[in-house]
Amino acid sequence: MNDDFIVTPKEEKSVTISIRIDKTLQIKLDELSSRSNRSRNELINMALEYALKNVKFINGTKKEQ
Template structure:
């Protein structure tokens, strides 16, 4: 290899395609937010899912006050 070589490596695809069903009103809300923020609906949904996973709390039962 020389300093003039144009090096290309395989692209890492870290994403997967999934299908979900959401209420039409929620889709509308994401569409409005996408327009206001100049971000794609897909990007906003990914941000929302990431936030939910980072902030999720598991409660063993509805009567259980101890959040685990």
């Protein structure tokens, strides 16, 4: 019988970052967090995923066009 204790490297699926947001945005996130029973972190991740899937990038400004 093999009694080896096998340990493999942990895959990092998330990273910790620090951002600054307006106080009013933090209040709205906290309210939504309470209403939805989701963490502020979870809501921010959902919002970022949505933004990245739906972003429209426009080169230049109106003056340059």
